[in-house]
Amino acid sequence: MAKTDLIGGSLWEQYSQKVNDRMTNPRHMGEITHEEAQKMGARLIVADYGAEVCGDAIRLYWAVDEKNEKILSAKYKTFGCGTAIASSDVMAEMCIGKTVDEALKITNLDVEMALRDDKDTEAIPPQKMHCSVMAYDVIKKAASIFKNVDMTVLEDEEIVCECARVSLRTIKDVIRINDLKTVEEITQYTKAGAFCKSCIRPGGHEKRRHYLVDILKEARAEMENEKKTMFMETRDFKSSNLIQKHKLVEEMLNDRVRSNLLVEGGNLEVVDMKESGDITEVYVHYLGSCQGCPSSLTGTQKYIEDTLRQELDESIAVVVV
Amino acid sequence: MDRIYLDNNATTIVDPLVKDAMDPFFTKMYGNPNSLHSFGTEVHPFMRLAFDRLYSGTHARDEDDIIMTSCATEGNNTVVKGVFYELIRTGKKQEIVTTQVEHPCVINSCRFLESLGVTVHYLPVNGDGIVDADILREYIHPDKTALVSIMWANNETGLIFPVKDIAGLCRENGILFHTDAVQAIGKVKVDVQEVPVDFLTFSAHKFHGPKGVGGLFIRKGVSLPPFFHGGEQMGGKRAGTINTSGLIGMGLAMELAVQNLDYEQKEVRRLRDRLEDGIAVIKDTHIIGIRDMRTPNTILVSVKGVEGEALIWDLNRNGVAASTGSACASESLEPNPTFVAMNIDDELAHTGIRLSLSRFSTEEEIDQTIDIFKKSVERLRSISMSSTE
Numbered sequence: 050m051a052k053t054d055l056i057g058g059s060l061w062e063q064y065s066q067k068v069n070d071r072m073t074n075p076r077h078m079g080e081i082t083h084e085e086a087q088k089m090g091a092r093l094i095v096a097d098y099g100a101e102v103c104g105d106a107i108r109l110y111w112a113v114d115e116k117n118e119k120i121l122s123a124k125y126k127t128f129g130c131g132t133a134i135a136s137s138d139v140m141a142e143m144c145i146g147k148t149v150d151e152a153l154k155i156t157n158l159d160v161e162m163a164l165r166d167d168k169d170t171e172a173i174p175p176q177k178m179h180c181s182v183m184a185y186d187v188i189k190k191a192a193s194i195f196k197n198v199d200m201t202v203l204e205d206e207e208i209v210c211e212c213a214r215v216s217l218r219t220i221k222d223v224i225r226i227n228d229l230k231t232v233e234e235i236t237q238y239t240k241a242g243a244f245c246k247s248c249i250r251p252g253g254h255e256k257r258r259h260y261l262v263d264i265l266k267e268a269r270a271e272m273e274n275e276k277k278t279m280f281m282e283t284r285d286f287k288s289s290n291l292i293q294k295h296k297l298v299e300e301m302l303n304d305r306v307r308s309n310l311l312v313e314g315g316n317l318e319v320v321d322m323k324e325s326g327d328i329t330e331v332y333v334h335y336l337g338s339c340q341g342c343p344s345s346l347t348g349t350q351k352y353i354e355d356t357l358r359q360e361l362d363e364s365i366a367v368v369v370v
Numbered sequence: 371m372d373r374i375y376l377d378n379n380a381t382t383i384v385d386p387l388v389k390d391a392m393d394p395f396f397t398k399m400y401g402n403p404n405s406l407h408s409f410g411t412e413v414h415p416f417m418r419l420a421f422d423r424l425y426s427g428t429h430a431r432d433e434d435d436i437i438m439t440s441c442a443t444e445g446n447n448t449v450v451k452g453v454f455y456e457l458i459r460t461g462k463k464q465e466i467v468t469t470q471v472e473h474p475c476v477i478n479s480c481r482f483l484e485s486l487g488v489t490v491h492y493l494p495v496n497g498d499g500i501v502d503a504d505i506l507r508e509y510i511h512p513d514k515t516a517l518v519s520i521m522w523a524n525n526e527t528g529l530i531f532p533v534k535d536i537a538g539l540c541r542e543n544g545i546l547f548h549t550d551a552v553q554a555i556g557k558v559k560v561d562v563q564e565v566p567v568d569f570l571t572f573s574a575h576k577f578h579g580p581k582g583v584g585g586l587f588i589r590k591g592v593s594l595p596p597f598f599h600g601g602e603q604m605g606g607k608r609a610g611t612i613n614t615s616g617l618i619g620m621g622l623a624m625e626l627a628v629q630n631l632d633y634e635q636k637e638v639r640r641l642r643d644r645l646e647d648g649i650a651v652i653k654d655t656h657i658i659g660i661r662d663m664r665t666p667n668t669i670l671v672s673v674k675g676v677e678g679e680a681l682i683w684d685l686n687r688n689g690v691a692a693s694t695g696s697a698c699a700s701e702s703l704e705p706n707p708t709f710v711a712m713n714i715d716d717e718l719a720h721t722g723i724r725l726s727l728s729r730f731s732t733e734e735e736i737d738q739t740i741d742i743f744k745k746s747v748e749r750l751r752s753i754s755m756s757s758t759e
Contacts, residue, residue, distance in 0.1 A: 061683070072683065078753050097755075104677065104720035108755045126755035130679035134753060 063174040064132065065166045071135035077142055078134075079124045081110040090114065091121050096191035099183050105129040107137055109187045111144065113195055118148045125187075132173050133180040139163045140184035153192050153203065156214055157181040178212040179245035179255075185211075209259045212244030217259060224268040232261045286329075286362035295322050297361055298331055305356050310349075315339030317353070320370060331357065332368050345369070373689045374735045378576075379525050379553060379668060379726035380693060384619070385578040391622045392580065395615035403612050404603060413614050420621025424585055427624035428570065429561040435588040437608045438617050442552045443475040445571030445586035446519075448597035448608075449548045450479040453517040455595050457546075458488055463516035465489045467509050469501045470707040471526070473550060476519055493520075495711040499527050499659050503535040512543040520547075522554035522570075526724060527659045527708055528668025530558060534565045541566050546592065552576050556627030557634055557665040568592045574616065578728070579623030583616030630729050639666035641736050642727050646671075648740035652747055656718055658708070667727040672718040673747050675754040681723050684746035690739050693724050 064072075086093035091112035099106040105128065112122040123144040127137045140160050144152045160181045164172035173181070193200040207217040223229060223238045232249055236242045242261050247253040250262045286297060298319060310316050314337050321332040333353065339345050346369060354367040375383065395416070401409025403417060424436050439445045450466070457463045468480055470492045480490045491509045493501050501520055510518065518540050523530045533549050540547035548569035554560050556577035562570055569592070573584040588594055588607075600609025646669050649655055654674035673681060678694040685692050709719050725739070 072680075073687065075753060101675070101716075101720065106755060126753065128675060128677055128754045130677050131683045133677070134680065 060174060060177075061131075063171075064135075065164055065170070065172040067139075067164045067166055068132060068135040068172055071138045071164070072131040075134055075138040077124050077138050077145075078126070079110075080126065081112050081122055081124050085122075086112040089121050092195075094191050094195050096187050096194055098187035098190050099128075101128050105133050105180060105183045107133075107183050107187045109141070109144075109191050111191050111195070113149060118150070118195075120144045120147055120149065120152055129180060129183070130177075132177045133183065135164060136160050136181040136184045140181075140188065144188065149192050149195050152188055155185065155188055157185040157212070158214060160184050175212075175244045176246070179247065182211040207259070209257070209261070209264065210239075210241035210244070210248045213240040213242075215239045215241035217264065220261070220264055221268055224265060225272065228272075229265070230269070232265060235261055235265065287364065291322060291324060294329060295319065298322070298357060298365075301357060301360050302353075305360065306353055309352075310337075310339060313338055313342075315342065315345075327364050328366050329362070329364050330366050330368050332370050334370055371689045373691065374739055375691050376725045376727060376731070376735075376739060377691045377693050378728040378731075379528070379724065381575045381581065382578045382728050383730055384575075384580055385623060385626055387626065388579055388619045388623045392615040392619040395618060399614075403614060404601065416618050417612070417614065420618045423621040423625040427555075427560075427628045428572075428587060429563050430587055431563075431590070433590040434562070435586075435590075435605070435607065437586045437588065437604045438612065438620075439571075439584045439586050439608060440582055440613070441575075441584045442473070442550060442571045442573035444597065445573075445584055446473070446475045446548075446550055447479050448586060449569045449571065449594070450476060450483065450517065450519060452594040452597060453546060453548075454483050454486075454488060456593055457516040458483075463514060465491065465511070465514045466517045466519065467491045467493065467506065467515055468519045469493045469495065469521070470711075471495055471501075471524055472519065472521055473525060473552070476521075476550060480519075495708055497712055498663065499524070499529045499708050499712050500531050500663070501536075502532055503539045506536055506539060510540070510543055510545055512545065515543070515545045517546045517548060520549060522549045522551040522560070523557065523665050524708070525553050526722075527670045528553070528664035528726070529659045529708075530554070530663060530665060533567070537566045540568075553665060553668075555624070556630065557667060559631060562587055562589070569594070574620035574623050577623050577627040578730075579620045580616050583613050583620045585620065633729055635666055638727055638729055638731065641731055641733060642667055642669060644733070645669060645725060645727070645736045645739060648736075649743055652744060656714065658712065658714065658722070669725045671723050671725070672714070672721040673723065674718065674721065676721055676747055676750045677754075678721050678723055680750055681721075681746060684750060685723075685742060688742045688746065690742050694722060 081093060083093055089112050091114050094111040094113055096109045107125055107127045110124045111120050113120055123141040125137045125141050127134055140155065143155050143159065143163065161172050161178065189200055189203050193203055209215055209217050209220055219239060220235060220241055224235065227238060229235055229238065232242060242249045247255045248257050248259065248261055250260050286294060289297065307316060316336040317333045317339060318336060319331060320334045323330045335345055339349065342349065350367055350369055354365065357365045357367065395413065399413050401413055403410050403413045421436065425432065428436070430436055439448065466480055466483065466488060468476055468490065484490050493505055493509060495501055496505060506518065518536065520531055520533065520536055522533050537547050546568045549567050551560055551570050551572050553576065555572045568589045570587040571584065575581040596607050596609065598609045603609055603612055646657060646661070649671055650657055652673065656672040658670040658672065682692050682694055709722070
């Protein structure tokens with residue numbers, strides 16, 4: 050939220066002039082008949098994608114020269130909003146003159162880029178990015194018909210966010226490498242979920258195979274498990290260095306000791322740790338009601354020391370300062 | 371190009387008479403009515419007249435309250451959250467019943483209360499697109515239900531809900547009843563005696579008054595805490611300096627709306643029917659809701675093979691302002707609950723267009739709109755694959 054967000058309803062104002070033009074005067078809209086394809090000496094490919102039920106549907110026509118696999122002509126029919134029509138129109142234009150394999154490389158991001166008036170200003174608002182995805186998918190469909198293969202064969206990776214074309218692998222990696230904890234962070238790092246938002250959680254624009262919330266949850270759980278395993282492995286107190294020892298002591302105090310002190314309004318902090326011979330000395334300073342408590346130098350100290358000795362190592366000695 | 375405005379369920383033109391009536395309160399009688407001096411007190415007779423007009427326009431009794439608000443959203447928030455404070459937070463009752471087709475200001479207020487642990491039932495509409503007393507009966511309980519909030523008429527379809535039966539049922543069961551009458555004032559008779567509501571909300575800009583002012587009717591004896599705390603304005607029930615020009619404009623707008631009810635029912639209805647008939651002859655169009663069950667100014671139409679936003683885009687390019695009945699322009703594309711309940715073909719879920727007239731609509735505009743509508747549908751169907759099948 051900021052000053053620029055205070056006036057709503059500016060959806061159409063965010064369309065580029067090119068989107069406006071293509072919507073008003075589409076250039077490649079129409080059909081290619083068998084006769085027309087024959088005249089060009091080409092094979093006719095007709096691919097359907099989407100459904101009116103979902104709000105977007107497109108039929109793509111290609112006339113393909115079978116000798117060199119070049120797309121000689123491309124036309125389309127589409128049911129959709131202005132941005133869907135404009136995206137379809139530019140997509141058809143981009144297919145013409147390319148080979149089928151070259152056309153397969155066209156993504157919705159290329160289509161959106163081609164619709165920009167200047168390269169730094171988005172052609173359509175985020176929630177409409179979704180409309181350009183269909184243009185990408187129908188190319189894949191057409192190519193699969195041409196190659197006589199299943200459409201999934203042409204998918205080289207699992208895409209989670211279709212608008213920004215972010216794969217499952219990328220999202221998992223970015224969570225792990227950058228230790229991401231929220232969906233917002235994933236969006237910041239990858240742009241996944243920044244557009245139509247369908248991939249964030251169930252119940253959005255359309256149903257998805259993967260949702261960012263689940264991917265995050267799974268990745269975090271995996272990371273936690275790994276951490277625990279690592280902790281178990283380095284749990285051997287004696288062979289740890291002083292920094293690792295300090296970490297283990299702190300974790301043990303947090304897990305077992307502090308909560309009991311807090312009940313009485315007290316607490317402690319570890320101010321120093323020293324290794325003298327086989328003994329590891331833990332210097333603690335009492336806080337809150339522990340300060341000046343009669344038992345703090347006897348019972349409490351013994352309780353802390355016993356806990357650390359039992360759970361970590363017999364060599365620990367607690368010194369109150 | 372002369373533009374044609376057919377989005378009167380969103381907002382309306384301010385009646386020039388209303389604008390003139392408001393004018394003196396900006397630069398001449400600009401005093402704060404709560405001041406003791408003459409600048410303040412000289413506004414009082416005009417405010418009194420405005421309240422007289424609001425009371426008689428809705429048939430409220432003098433002992434009832436009609437509180438000035440900033441809009442119906444404020445009024446609806448005041449009711450839903452106020453009942454929460456009054457009856458639910460105090461442990462007297464637990465639940466709220468509303469519908470799936472209420473305005474977002476009611477739905478989202480209820481969702482907020484759900485986050486605080488309140489149980490809310492969102493009733494579906496029936497095959498006719500309305501919620502009737504029989505459906506409601508299954509969801510209310512005299513000991514549990516704190517509030518029933520059901521609109522008088524729906525903004526998208528124009529369908530009029532049987533609020534008289536619903537209000538009666540609530541009263542029999544000792545349950546407070548609120549109705550959002552934003553789409554009813556000026557279109558149908560609104561009488562709070564005939565329809566025994568406890569709360570009723572309206573907004574001036576929907577009946578040719580100014581934006582930024584609305585009303586909340588509270589029946590005598592019904593207790594509701596204020597939403598705005600502050601000074602003593604509105605008897606302490608709604609603090610904040612009184613929007614004098616707005617209140618005075620709303621008063622006159624209400625009087626004119628009631629005076630024009632007959633015109634609305636006859637002439638606006640005639641023009642609406644003319645437009646509807648003109649559109650209905652186009653192949654594969656579907657008008658939603660039985661004509662006689664709708665407010666006289668509203669049409670919600672689906673055109674097979676033509677996506678809603680694309681159609682309003684084309685209409686707008688040709689000077690006609692309409693709005694989508696589908697959610698395509700928003701981030702959520704969930705099917706419209708009214709469409710789902712009325713078993714409207716799924717393929718039509720993204721094709722709804724709403725046209726809403728007012729007493730300022732002319733026959734010439736309607737005839738032009740029919741022409742433009744036909745041409746736009748023809749163009750968009752030539753792009754769409756539906757027409758090729």
